[in-house]
Amino acid sequence: MNFLDALQISGSGMSSQSARMNVIATNLANAEATRTPEGGPYKRKEVIFGSVPFKEVLEGQNKSLISESKVMGVIEDTRAPQMKYDPGHPDADAQGYVALPNVNVIQEMVNMMLASRSYEANVTAVQTTKDMAMRALEIGK
Amino acid sequence: MIDRIASSLEIKSLPSLNAQEGKVSEAAGFGEMLSKSIREIDMLQKDADISIENLAAGENTDIHQTMIAMEKADIAMKLMIQIRNKVVGAYEEIMRMQV
Numbered sequence: 001m002n003f004l005d006a007l008q009i010s011g012s013g014m015s016s017q018s019a020r021m022n023v024i025a026t027n028l029a030n031a032e033a034t035r036t037p038e039g040g041p042y043k044r045k046e047v048i049f050g051s052v053p054f055k056e057v058l059e060g061q062n063k064s065l066i067s068e069s070k071v072m073g074v075i076e077d078t079r080a081p082q083m084k085y086d087p088g089h090p091d092a093d094a095q096g097y098v099a100l101p102n103v104n105v106i107q108e109m110v111n112m113m114l115a116s117r118s119y120e121a122n123v124t125a126v127q128t129t130k131d132m133a134m135r136a137l138e139i140g141k
Numbered sequence: 142m143i144d145r146i147a148s149s150l151e152i153k154s155l156p157s158l159n160a161q162e163g164k165v166s167e168a169a170g171f172g173e174m175l176s177k178s179i180r181e182i183d184m185l186q187k188d189a190d191i192s193i194e195n196l197a198a199g200e201n202t203d204i205h206q207t208m209i210a211m212e213k214a215d216i217a218m219k220l221m222i223q224i225r226n227k228v229v230g231a232y233e234e235i236m237r238m239q240v
Contacts, residue, residue: 011209133216140223
């Protein structure tokens with residue numbers, strides 16, 4: 001059914017946004033991590049969203065135009081780490097500088113607001129879809 | 142019971158209407174259509190059940206996917222109830238008919 005497809009698509013958007021939220025949480029939690037299993041400071045991560053054709057489209061509709069959201073992958077931010085002068089730090093280099101993660105907390109907060117608002121938008125889309133279906137059922141009453 | 146009412150209500154004039162359009166369709170009975178949609182709704186409800194179980198067991202961490210599965214089952218169920226009301230209404234209308 002058409003309405004159910006719309007719900008599915010909104011759900012995919014919500015899944016993408018929660019995946020983005022996971023990455024933002026990782027960035028914030030590791031904003032001051034100077035040691036990682038790969039060595040060096042933590043590197044900021046970012047999600048890449050993709051649009052994939054929706055499989056259960058009804059015949060007669062243009063299949064390529066209806067698509068759901070999907071997280072295509074998580075990439076590492078390649079920007080250089082922030083250098084902070086702190087000679088007492090155990091991870092400081094010979095000049096006394098410590099390489100801190102390239103995470104900007106303010107930027108992460110803005111991304112978090114974006115993720116939250118996008119999620120809300122998808123929830124609203126679900127509610128509207130449901131309202132429309134319920135309105136259609138009221139015709140018979 | 143709905144099946145039996147439905148099959149007796151099967152529209153006989155439908156094939157001739159389609160023949161005018163140059164289509165020869167096998168008139169799938171209303172009862173058949175109804176049981177197909179009931180199976181579909183049953184499937185949606187089972188999906189919702191599975192996703193609630195997974196959420197409770199901690200396997201599926203996506204709350205919204207469970208909510209959406211529940212909403213789908215809810216909408217389909219409400220549509221089914223409307224169809225049932227209409228069918229029962231038609232049956233009662235026939236039963237009230239003066240002989």
